[in-house]
Amino acid sequence: MAKRKILTKAAAKAAPSEVLPYFSEDSLKFLRGLKRNNRRDWFDPRKPLFESTLKAPMLKIVEGVTAAMMDFSPEHVRPAAKCMMRIYRDTRFSNDKTPYKTRVAAWWSRHGLEKTSGGGYYMHVSADEFTIGAGVYMPERDQLMAIRTFLLTHHEDLRRLLKDKKLLRLFTLDNGAMLTRPPKGFSADHPAMDLLKCRQWAVFARLPVEQALSPKLVKTVAEHFRAAEPLVRLLNEPLVSTPKEKGQPLFGLY
Numbered sequence: 248m249a250k251r252k253i254l255t256k257a258a259a260k261a262a263p264s265e266v267l268p269y270f271s272e273d274s275l276k277f278l279r280g281l282k283r284n285n286r287r288d289w290f291d292p293r294k295p296l297f298e299s300t301l302k303a304p305m306l307k308i309v310e311g312v313t314a315a316m317m318d319f320s321p322e323h324v325r326p327a328a329k330c331m332m333r334i335y336r337d338t339r340f341s342n343d344k345t346p347y348k349t350r351v352a353a354w355w356s357r358h359g360l361e362k363t364s365g366g367g368y369y370m371h372v373s374a375d376e377f378t379i380g381a382g383v384y385m386p387e388r389d390q391l392m393a394i395r396t397f398l399l400t401h402h403e404d405l406r407r408l409l410k411d412k413k414l415l416r417l418f419t420l421d422n423g424a425m426l427t428r429p430p431k432g433f434s435a436d437h438p439a440m441d442l443l444k445c446r447q448w449a450v451f452a453r454l455p456v457e458q459a460l461s462p463k464l465v466k467t468v469a470e471h472f473r474a475a476e477p478l479v480r481l482l483n484e485p486l487v488s489t490p491k492e493k494g495q496p497l498f499g500l501y
Contacts, residue, residue, distance in 0.1 A: 268307040269464040270372060273300045275456065278349060278374035285345040297334065305331055305351045305372075311465035312370075312472065316355070319473050320480075323355045323368060330355055349373055355472075357483050364390055366482040368472045377459040379468055381475035382421070382449025383482045390486055395430060395443050397485035402439030405448070408478045417474050418450035448482055450475055 277300050281290065290297070309327040316324055332352040338344045352371035360367075364387055369380040386394065398405060409420060426444040429435040433443050442448075452471055458464065 266303045266307045267462070268304065268311045269462055270304055270308075270459045271300060272460065274304065274372070275374055275460075277301060278351075278372075281347060282349045282374055285347055285349065287346055290347055301351050302331070302334075305353065308465055308468070309353050312353075312468045313355070315465065315469035316368075316472060320355075320368075320476050322358050323479075325355060325358075325361075327353075329361075350376075357479075357487065359487055360483070363387060363486075365486050366479040368475065368479065370468055372456065372459045375456055377454045377456045378451060379418075379454065379471045380421075380449060380451040381418070381472060381479050382447070384421075384423075384447050384449050386447065391446070393485040394448070394482060395433065398439050398442050399433075399437065401481070401484075402442050404481055405442060405478075408481060411474075411477070413474050414450065414478065417471050418452050421447070421449045421451050423447040423449075448478075450478065 273296075277293070277296060280293075284290075306327045309330045313324050313327065313330070330353045332348075332354060334347050334351065336343075336346055336348055338346065350371045350373035352369065355368040357365050357367060364383060364385060366383045367381070369378075369384075371378050383390070383394065408414070422445040424446060426446070428444075429437075429440055430443055433440070437443065454467075458467060461467070
């Protein structure tokens with residue numbers, strides 16, 4: 248009981264009078280501790296500290312990024328609480344039974360594709376990494392087929408976007424593990440075959456974690472998202488007309 252009171256007081260002390268849209272050294276300290284002690288008996292008494300040093304600033308960051316997205320991607324604007332991912336892991340089908348993710352993350356899905364994969368925007372912060380991503384990750388079977396079919400006639404559009412100088416300055420391409428053979432039903436000699444063999448079409452940027460402590464954090468994330476918007480919009484074109492109700496987890500990053 249005494250230990251819980253001490254931790255609660257620490258959380259209150261760590262919480263600023265005004266929540267700022269970037270993280271602090273206390274945020275990273277909590278994540279380092281969680282990485283070493285990924286157990287409920289460690290996390291539960293420290294939950295108020297998690298709320299003040301990680302959840303509160305993350306929601307503020309998401310609000311700031313979302314406000315900026317109104318100018319270039321309004322169809323991805325959602326309440327901050329809907330974008331921020333839960334810290335709790337789903338361990339039902341995993342051999343890894345640790346109960347918590349060791350990062351805080353957010354995903355901005357497109358309207359109509361909230362419950363499926365689709366193309367969207369992503370960011371996470373761990374104790375030693377700050378990652379920004381965009382595109383389609385781990386699409387479900389129907390979406391994978393829809394995008395591949397779309398690329399039969401739009402592959403040049405995708406190639407043009409993937410060669411964009413600003414995109415390549417900010418991001419690295421991430422096509423995941425590609426097929427070794429042409430996907431079933433697609434001609435092996437099609438000029439888009441290199442793109443059709445992909446299982447995902449996305450970009451990511453891994454930045455020094457110190458940038459997550461900067462007052463420029465929201466600006467940095469929004470700048471990356473703006474550069475990736477044409478890619479996300481193109482990949483969503485074949486998906487928005489027939490959204491599915493259930494899908495695979497988004498972003499193999501969480």
